[in-house]
Amino acid sequence: MIESYSSILKIRRNVFEEVAKLAYEGDYSRIEEIPYEMLKGQAKYRESIFLERAIVAERIRLAIGLPVRSADEHAPISKGIEDAIITKRFYEPPLVNVIDFACNACPTDSYHVTDACEGCLANPCANVCPKDAIRISNGISKINQELCIKCGRC
Ligand code: SF4
Ligand code: SF4
Structure with a gap:
């Protein structure tokens, strides 16, 4: 359990770190590469590295303030990013989002x-x-x- 918590905390921090770098650099063009930079080689937490990257991609979107997508939606991570790169952005519900395809339905x-x-x-x-x-x-x-x-x- 402790290891699992550490893993999710690590991923969450890495995502925020990468999003902060993007904002600092002011260049969002490499956003599609981030899941591949963060997760290399074999899957560590799920059955497939592709699923792990897809979940990280949604985490990146949520960290930026973009809406979560379903697994059926085929679009780049950056879809709608122009709406998020603004000086002021106010809270839009829901406060807590669930990435459906990341849930194991325990x-x-x-x-x-x-x-x-x-x-x-x-x-x-x-x-x-x-x-x-x-x-x-x-x-x-x-x-x-x-x-x-x-x-x-x-
Ligand atoms: S039989 Fe029931 S009450 Fe007895 S030890 Fe097992 S779980 Fe506990
Ligand atoms: S129905 Fe019986 S087995 Fe199920 S929670 Fe109640 S006491 Fe336990």
Whole structure:
């Protein structure tokens, strides 16, 4: 987890650093090259280096103040940049953007038995379950996700 946080922090800082350089130099023509300069060789964080670069490209756009795009939109990173290179730019909603194709859609509302389960005899986790979703199997509790209503009692 700590490594993952460090990785995302590093990428975020690199993106802001590159955007600051572009603004300082006043030359946005090399913007398309930044994902290739930042990410070389093998993929480190995702299944493909191409996906990693596409996500960084969207991060660059967001850092500049441009809207996030979907994976279906074929356009250079710099599309619409003339609207962003202005002296004053006021906040435009949404404040928080999600890069859809960067999201792994991890389940956020499911309950799982951890490695700490000892399959205790009292088995209170199963006793409190209103849906009879917990069974002991191979010495540990297992939750039937089809039955579980995510009440959190266990
Ligand atoms: S998860 Fe259930 S069976 Fe496992 S130790 Fe906790 S209460 Fe006991
Ligand atoms: S979250 Fe609720 S329904 Fe799901 S296994 Fe635990 S007690 Fe049962």
